[in-house]
Amino acid sequence: MEVLLARENGFCFGVKKAVELTEAAAESGRAVHNLGQVVHNPKISERLAARGVKVIADPSEATEGIVVIRAHGVPPEMRAKIEEQGLECIDATCSLVLRAQRFTKQLADEGYRVIILGTPEHPEVVGLRAYAGTDHVIVETKEEWAKLPKMRKAGVVSQSTQPPWAFKELVAHVAEIAQETKIFNTVCPVTIKRQHAATELAGATDTIIVVGGRNSANTRELVNLARMQGREAHHIEHAAELEPAWLVGKERVGLIGGCSTPMETLIEVKERAEALAA
Ligand code: SF4
Incomplete structure (x- = not known):
């Protein structure tokens, strides 16, 4: 056989950077925290835990030291909360996720109803939706986007790891139900x-x-x-x-x-x- x-x-460049930044922070000898699992991989989590890195769900769980934001990114309020608590923030958000956050904000600012293709509870989507204004919608399946109402201005972005075929199908559907559409293809290359x-x-x-x-x-x-x-x-x-x-x-x-x-x-x-x- x-x-x-x-x-x-192997690692994509976003994950590589997040792991390297966390490991470099751990070398400093200060208390280091990952806000959520730095990457979705148990082996890496064990490796970082062995170097003293703690995983926290909220900055309030850290009393001192450094908080590393993982590659998926966070809502802006979360970054502010880290700083308000006097903790050092290392932002390991992937550059492609930052780009998707910028596009999402742009769509909301320009008055588009933002449609995000993604898993609602995925941390990257939790971060993205914070930029999408109050009238956004998250869809993950064909059944879900088939139920979208007609709209005047619709803007579409995607969680980076969604399949390209799903993004293409969603965009084709939105073009039929919206008078005006603006698309940012944020599927990760x-x-x-x-x-x-x-x-x-x-x-x-x-x-x-x-x-x-x-x-x-x-x-x-x-x-x-x-x-x-x-x-x-x-x-x-x-x-x-x-x-x-x-x-x-x-x-x-x-x-x-x-x-x-x-x-x-x-x-x-x-x-x-x-x-x-x-
Ligand atoms: S957006 Fe792409 S490169 Fe960045 S962390 Fe996600 S999968 Fe990796």
């Missing part, structure tokens, strides 16, 4: 490349193992893509979850990780798969 790694793997790599891998293998946090939107999308191509796909967080039965009778197994999955975790999964098949 051969294990093929996708041509795109890095996740698009990763999705293309997953599709390519699914075409060349019998089964796909997708490695990444269960709460990672871009990881779950890779599983969906492989299944949409009729491939067997399994989602795991680490090597120990690999089931020997998934490899029985397989000639080629594809391996791909989400944007927050470190290469070392993928190598561990590859080595375990090869050992199980030997």
Whole structure:
């Protein structure tokens, strides 16, 4: 059995920066806090915890030191709250998320009803909606956007990790129900490349193992893509979850990780798969 790694793997640049900034802060010897899990990956969370980094849900849980804002970004009030409490703020919001926040604000300021494609409770969407004015709407599925009423001015943005096909379909629908539309395509090009790599891998293998946090939107999308191509796909967080039965009778197994999955975790999964098949 051969294990093929996708041509795109490892951290995206936004996650890499967030992890590096947190690790550099931890080196300072001061109390360091991540506002929410810095990335949706249990391995990285363990690594940071071993360096003394604490995960907090709200700045009020920190009494001193540094608070790192993760790649997903936060609402502006949250950043203000960190500073009001006299804590040092390190902003690791990905530049592409900052760009999406700027576009969302622009749409709201120009009087467009902002439609966000995304998962309502995802931290990136929680941050985005804070810029979208009071009359915004969040949709995630076709069923949801089919229920949107007719509107005069509609502006569309997306959570960075939503699939491009969904964004395209939503935009086509909004063009039919709104008199005036303004679109900012904020789907992340890095996740698009990763999705293309997953599709390519699914075409060349019998089964796909997708490695990444269960709460990672871009990881779950890779599983969906492989299944949409009729491939067997399994989602795991680490090597120990690999089931020997998934490899029985397989000639080629594809391996791909989400944007927050470190290469070392993928190598561990590859080595375990090869050992199980030997
Ligand atoms: S997936 Fe894209 S938008 Fe999200 S952190 Fe990575 S590079 Fe930034």
